[in-house]
Amino acid sequence: MKTEKPKLLIVDDEERAWKVLKINFQDRYDVLVAKNGAEAVKVLDKEQVDTILTDVKMPEMSGIELLKHVKKTSDWIPVVVMTAFGSVENAVEAMKAGAYDYILKPIKIEDAELVVKRAVEYSSMLQENRSLKDRLKEYEVPQDIITINSEMRSLIGLVKEVAVTDASVLIEGESGTGKELFARALHRMSVRSEGPFIEVNCGAIPHELFESELFGHERGAFTGAVSTKKGKLELAENGTIFLDEIGEMPLDLQVKLLHVLENRQFTRVGGTTFLQSAARVVAATNRNLKDDVESGRFRKDLYYRLKVVYLHVPPLRERREDIPLLVDHFIAKHGETAKKKITGIDREAVDILRLHSWSGNVRELENVVLQTMIFARGGQIAVDSLPAEIRDSVGPLTEHVPATKDELQKEKVRRTEKVLMDLERTFLLNLIEQSAGNISEAARISSYDRRQIQNLVKKHGIDVSKLRDV
Ligand SMILES: Nc1ncnc2c1ncn2[C@@H]1O[C@H](COP(=O)(O)OP(=O)(O)OP(=O)(O)O)[C@@H](O)[C@H]1O
Ligand SMILES: [Mg+2]
Incomplete structure (x- = not known):
C-alpha cells in the first residue's frame, strides 16, 4: 500500500501559472514541474507520476502531443488539460485524444483541486487493478479464469x-x-x-x-x-x-x-x-x-x-467487478484477430459495460469486446465504438448529457461517488484476501481499526467467511 504523497506533474511554460498551482497543491501532493512537453517526457522517464496537469500551448512540445505520448507509453496516468477560455476546441481535441478531463484558464483553484483529486483516485484505482491482475497471474493455478469476485x-x-x-x-x-x-x-x-x-x-x-x-x-x-x-x-x-x-x-x-x-x-x-x-x-x-x-x-x-x-x-451481473478485468483480458486475447492496436478502454465505456445486464454472460461480453475492437479506430475503446444496443440498454449514463451548470455538478458528483465506491471495494477485497479473511490482520496491514473494517465489509456486502483461506 502506498503511504507517500501522490505525485502530481504540472506542465506549464508560464512561471506565474505553475507557481500558483504548486503553492496550492504541495501540502497534499508531491509536486513536480516541467516547462514544456519535452521536459515532461524526461520527468516521466525517471519518476512514477500519478497524475499530469498540463497546459496546451507551450513551446517545443504541446500539451496535446504530451497527452498522446502518455497514452502510448503509460496510459494509466490520467492527464488533465488546462486550456484558455475561448479556445474550447483545444479541450475537445484533448478529450478526443484521451484526456481524463480539462479545466479552463484562468484557473479557479477549487475546480483544479476537485479534478486533480478525482484524477489521482482514478489513477490509484487503475494501479490497484493492475497489481491485482499481476498477482492473479502469479499464484492462481487456472490462469485463464479471470476474476476478483x-x-x-x-x-x-x-x-x-x-x-x-x-x-x-x-x-x-x-x-x-x-x-x-x-x-x-x-x-x-x-x-x-x-x-x-x-x-x-x-x-x-x-x-x-x-x-x-x-x-x-x-x-x-x-x-x-x-x-x-x-x-x-x-x-x-x-x-x-x-x-x-x-x-x-x-x-x-x-x-x-x-x-x-x-x-x-x-x-x-x-x-x-x-x-x-x-x-x-x-x-x-x-x-x-x-x-x-x-x-x-x-x-x-x-x-x-x-x-x-x-x-x-x-452470472456476470452478480459480479460486475470482474467486468473491467475481463475487458482487458479480452482486448489482449483478441489483439491479433482484430488486427488493431487497441491499448485499452476509457472509463465511460467501462462504466457502460459495467451497467449492462449481460444475459449472455462472459461469452456475450467477449463477443462485444471483439466486435468493438474490429470497428474501433485504434487507441482506446470509447463509448462511441460500443455497439448501439449496449449503449441503449444502459440508458441514463449515456443519454443524460447535463445541460446546465447544476446538472453537470450533480452528474460529476454521481460519477465521482461511483468511482470512489469501486475503489473502496477493490481495496477492501484486496485487503481481505491478503489477510485471508482475518479482520485483525486486515486492520494491522491497513492501519484501519477493526470496527472500521467491519463497517466497510458491511457497507459493501462482502461475505468474509467465503474468502477465508481460499
Ligand atoms: N472468468 C473468465 N475469465 C476469462 N474468460 C472467461 C471467463 N469466463 C468465461 N470466459 C470465456 O467466455 C467464453 C464462454 O465460456 P464457457 O464456454 O466456459 O461458458 P459456458 O458456461 O460453458 O457456456 P454455455 O452454457 O453457453 O456452454 C469462453 O470463451 C471463455 O473462455
Ligand atoms: Mg459450455
Missing part, C-alpha cells in the same frame, strides 16, 4: 481441492458463465491431466445415435455400423469425460449412464465384452436440474450421483 474465488478453491479426487462434479450456471472453463481447469489440476479431456455435447446428439456415441458400437450392431467404433467413454480412458448440457440427456440413457457410474463398466452397442471405465465425470448444465428432477425430466438417482461436488457459477 469472492464467490468465484471460493469456487476456484473448491476446484483445487476436489481436482485430486475421483468425485463426480456437477457444474450449474447460466449460458456463457464459464462452466467449460471450470471443467477444463479441473481436468488440468487433476492427476488425470495427462489423460484426455473428452467433451460430449448432450444437446447436440440425435437420440438414436446417443448410445453409440457414448458407449461405442460393434461392427454390424445396426444398419450403418460398418465398422467397430469406440465411444466417448472409452476414448476418455483415464482422463475426464465432460458431459455438457447433461439436462438434455434422454431418460433411457440416463439409466444406462447411472449404471456405468455405479459399476464402472459398460459394453459397446451390440457387444458383449465388458469394458472398464476409469474416466472422471464432470457434467454441466444451464438448466436448473433440481427442477427437472422434480418434474420427472431428470432421474433423481443420477442427479445425486453426479452432484457429489457441486459448483454454481454466478
